[in-house]
Amino acid sequence: QVIEAEGMMVLPGFIDSHVHFRDPGGTHKEDFLSGTRAALAGGVTTILDMPNTQPPTDSRAHLQEKMALVAPKAVVDYGFYFGATDNNIEEAASVADQVAAMKLYMGSSTGSLLVTEFSPIFRHFSTFPLDKPIAVHAEDEQSLLYFGAQGSTEHNRARPPLSAQIALSRALAIAEKVGRRLHIAHTTTQRELELIQEAKQKGVRVTCEVTPLHLFLTEADQQRLGNFGKVNPPLRSKSDQEALWRYFDVIDTIGTDHAPHTKEEKMQPYQKAPSGMTGVQTMLPLLFNAAQEGRIALNEIIKRCVTNPARIFGLQDKGALEVGKDADIVLIDPQQLYEISNEQVLSKCGWTPFAGTKIKGKIQRVFVRGQLAFEHDICLARPGSGRPVRYTSR
Numbered sequence: 001q002v003i004e005a006e007g008m009m010v011l012p013g014f015i016d017s018h019v020h021f022r023d024p025g026g027t028h029k030e031d032f033l034s035g036t037r038a039a040l041a042g043g044v045t046t047i048l049d050m051p052n053t054q055p056p057t058d059s060r061a062h063l064q065e066k067m068a069l070v071a072p073k074a075v076v077d078y079g080f081y082f083g084a085t086d087n088n089i090e091e092a093a094s095v096a097d098q099v100a101a102m103k104l105y106m107g108s109s110t111g112s113l114l115v116t117e118f119s120p121i122f123r124h125f126s127t128f129p130l131d132k133p134i135a136v137h138a139e140d141e142q143s144l145l146y147f148g149a150q151g152s153t154e155h156n157r158a159r160p161p162l163s164a165q166i167a168l169s170r171a172l173a174i175a176e177k178v179g180r181r182l183h184i185a186h187t188t189t190q191r192e193l194e195l196i197q198e199a200k201q202k203g204v205r206v207t208c209e210v211t212p213l214h215l216f217l218t219e220a221d222q223q224r225l226g227n228f229g230k231v232n233p234p235l236r237s238k239s240d241q242e243a244l245w246r247y248f249d250v251i252d253t254i255g256t257d258h259a260p261h262t263k264e265e266k267m268q269p270y271q272k273a274p275s276g277m278t279g280v281q282t283m284l285p286l287l288f289n290a291a292q293e294g295r296i297a298l299n300e301i302i303k304r305c306v307t308n309p310a311r312i313f314g315l316q317d318k319g320a321l322e323v324g325k326d327a328d329i330v331l332i333d334p335q336q337l338y339e340i341s342n343e344q345v346l347s348k349c350g351w352t353p354f355a356g357t358k359i360k361g362k363i364q365r366v367f368v369r370g371q372l373a374f375e376h377d378i379c380l381a382r383p384g385s386g387r388p389v390r391y392t393s394r
C-alpha cells in the first residue's frame with residue numbers, strides 16, 4: 001500500500017480521555033457508532049467513555065453489558081471509566097483492571113452518579129488501586145446551583161473560584177493522605193490551577209485536564225450561544241481563560257468532555273436545558289490551528305492529547321509515534337483553510353459551539369492500527385473495527 005502524503009503533516013492519533021457517548025440509554029443524543037465516527041473525523045483514534053450512561057457503568061454487570069453492546073459499533077479504539085456510587089466500593093476495586101480509571105462525581109451533572117459524603121469518598125480513595133487514577137468532577141453542589149440558576153452573569157466574576165475550590169481541596173487532601181493518583185477533570189479557573197500546582201510541588205500524585213471549550217470560549221460566548229453554551233463547569237471569564245493558557249505547564253491532558261444533547265433538549269427553558277456541548281470532532285482542528293497561529297507549540301499539544309493520556313491511563317499500545325506503539329496516524333494538510341459548520345458534525349445531535357470558526361489545517365486521512373479508516377471526509381472504517389484498549393498492569 002502506497003500512502004500519498006506530499007505536503008502533509010503527520011500527527012499521532014489523538015486520545016480523547018473524556019467523552020460521553022450516551023450508549024446505552026441516551027442513544028437519541030449519541031451512540032457508540034456516531035460518537036466514534038465523530039472521533040475518527042476529528043483525528044481521535046482512542047476514546048475513554050464516561051460512566052454516566054443509563055444504566056450507569058457502576059457495577060461489573062453494567063460494565064460487561066456496555067462492553068458487549070458497543071463492541072460491534074466502535075470505529076476507533078476505546079476504554080471505559082467506572083462510576084463511583086456510595087456503596088460500590090469493593091466492586092469498583094475488583095474491576096479496576098478492566099477500566100481506564102474511576103470517575104467520581106463530587107458535584108451533580110448529567111446523570112445520577114454522585115458521591116458527596118466524606119465516608120464513601122474516603123473509602124473509594126483508599127480502596128481503588130492507588131496507581132489507577134480516580135478522575136473527579138470536583139464542582140461544589142452549592143455553586144452548581146448558583147451557576148445553574150443564574151447562568152453566566154456578572155455574578156460569576158465576583159465568585160468564580162468558589163465553584164470548585166471546596167471539592168477540589170477535599171479531593172487533594174484525601175489523595176495526599178492515602179497516597180493515591182488523582183485526575184482532576186475539566187479545570188477551568190486560575191485558582192484551581194494554583195491549588196493543583198501547589199499540590200504537585202508538595203508531591204501529591206495529581207494530574208489535571210482542561211477542555212477545548214474552556215480554552216477557546218468564555219462567558220461572552222455563553223451569552224451568544226445561550227443554552228447551547230451551558231456546560232458544567234460553566235464557561236468562565238476572559239481572565240480565567242487566559243490563565244489556562246498561562247498555566248499550560250500545570251495541565252496534563254486536554255480532553256473534550258464531549259457531552260452531546262439534542263437541539264430540542266437545549267431549546268428548553270434555561271433551568272431545564274441539560275449541560276454539555278460536543279467536542280470530539282473539533283479538538284484536533286482547534287488545537288492545530290492554535291499551533292499554526294503560534295499560540296502553542298505542536299509538541300506541547302501532542303504531550304497533552306497523546307503521550308500523557310496514554311501514560312496516565314496506562315493505555316498499553318497507545319502513545320505518540322514511537323517504536324512498538326499502534327500505527328494510529330493522522331495526515332493533515334497544514335495549508336488548507338476551512339470553516340467549522342454544523343453540517344460537518346457527525347455527532348447525532350448535529351451541532352457544535354464552534355460553528356463559524358475558521359481553521360487552517362484540514363485532516364485528510366486517519367489510520368487506526370495501520371488501517372485507513374477515514375479519508376477526505378468519508379468514514380471507511382467498518383462498525384466493530386474499533387477495539388478495547390489494553391491496560392498496563394500496575
Ligand code: NCD
Pocket residue numbers: 020052109110137230231232233257259260275276277
Ligand atoms: C456532562 C454530560 O452531559 O454528560 N455534562 C457537562 O456539562 N459537562 C457531564 C459532566 O462531565 O459533568
Ligand code: ZN
Pocket residue numbers: 109137185186232233
Ligand atoms: Zn464533569
Ligand code: ZN
Pocket residue numbers: 018020050257258259
Ligand atoms: Zn464530562
